[in-house]
Amino acid sequence: MRYLTRQFATGALRRGNGIEQFLGGAHIDGELAIRWVAISPGNRQYRVSLHTVQDPDDDQVGDLPNLISLDPVDEAYVGEGRQLGVTEDETEAMTLAERLTDARPDRWVNHAVAGEEYMDYVRSRRGPAQPT
Template identity: 85%
Template sequence: MRYLTRQFAIGALRRGNGIEQFLGGAEIDGEPAIRWVAISPMNRQYRISLHTVQDPDDDQVGDLANLISLNLVDEAYVGEGRELGLKEDEEEAISLAEHLMDARPDRWVNHAVAGEEYIDYVRARRDPARSR
């Protein structure tokens, strides 16, 4: 099972592990892009960040944080994403991310697993029968 229940997502954050959710494709200035939202523990708070990167359309690419960011002005470091907010409570951080980005409560995954969602997304795009 890839997706975390709400309690498992909260537990992951409490243990110091990040969670994330693949949001799908977008177009930024005419360029194909993909986006995901992440929640990362940071200094006794939880950082909610949006990542928007170029879509390489490659089902062999699963490490999304290493793709070329389209939010470079918002990132001090590669893969950092654009900060959407900080919360001290795990539940509040998840709720804020869901509210701001229309993230689904049933689609959170552990850190670095959103890449698997991207691979599925690319394969479904190539084979429309898979997305049914």
Template identity: 80%
Template sequence: MRYLTRPFAIGALRRGHGIEQFLGGVKIGGEPAIRWESISPMNGQYRISLHTVHDPDDDRVGDLANLISLDPVDEAYVGEGRELTLSEDAEEAMALAERLTDANPGRWVNHAVAGEEYMDYVGTRRNPARAT
């Protein structure tokens, strides 16, 4: 089981560990792209960011932060994503993140695990029978 229960996700944030969620595929200017959202503890606050990157359509690519950003102007560092907002409370950060991007409350994963979701997404897209 890769998804975190809400108490575990909040606990991870409070212990200084980020969480994230793969949001799926989109088209940006006709280009295939994927999005994921992350919540990262930072200086006593929680940074909520949205990542929009080129979709390489490769089920062996799991390090999403290294993919080519389609929002480079909004990123001071590669993989940082576009900051949506900050929160001082872990529970509030999760609620804000879910509200701002329609993230699913039951699909949060530990930092760096959204790449596994992407690999599953590509595999299912190529072979829809894998989804069952």
């Protein structure tokens, strides 16, 4: 099972592990893009960040933070994304992320698993008859 229950997601954050959620595709200035939201613990706080990167349309690419950012804020600190907020409560961080990005409460995954969601997304766009 890929998705975390709310209890497991908050537990991961309390233990110092990040969580994230793949949000899907977008068009940024005519270019295909993908987005995901991440919650990263550190210094007794939880940082909520939104990532917007080029969509390479490659179902073998799962390391999303290394893709080319389409957000000028992220260009100086590659992979960190646009900070949406910081809070001291893990549940509040999740609620903030869900409110600001339309993330779903039932779709959180452990850190680095959003890349698997992206690969599934690419495969679903191709359909069963198209080669990978």
